[in-house]
Amino acid sequence: MWLGEPTREVVEHYGPDGTLTGRSVVTRPSPWTDEDRGWLMAWLAEQREVCPGCGLPLVDCRDPKTAGSWTPVVDICQACLVAQAEMDNQNEGPRRRGLYVGVRRT
Structure with a gap:
């Protein structure tokens, strides 16, 4: 995908009785354009x-x-x-794995 080659997806079709009745191949162009790759390479270099x-x-x-x-x-x-205060409050009780605390203006 990165190099720009198209992606292919095989879709299998089944009848009401569950038997395979056919296959289709769907080809999609790569979502990565030359410009996209250029921007990413510039960002990585930066x-x-x-x-x-x-x-x-x-x-x-780093210059002395x-x-x-x-x-x-x-x-x-x-x-x-x-957010940090809420995390502190959450850690006082049993730990909840995967806990995410975000904020939004009210």
């Missing part, structure tokens, strides 16, 4: 140049010349605050 910790370009954040020129930014995300 991700290789970004620090997984701070999200800044490696050329900046920039030592001492960084200022921490501390802020509180109100949505994360209530």
Whole structure:
């Protein structure tokens, strides 16, 4: 699919008595275009140049010349605050596997 080859799906048809009466082959074009692949490759290349910790370009954040020129930014995300509080509340009782806590504005 990634290379652009079409996908094929075989559909079997059965009669009322459950016997196979025939097969059809459905061919669909690949959902990946050359442009899609180009965008993905560019994004992957960009991700290789970004620090997984701070999200800044490696050329900046790993340069010893920039030592001492960084200022921490501390802020509180109100949505994360209530989600984390709910997670803490949920963990006080029996653990619920697969628990997801999200937020939405009301």
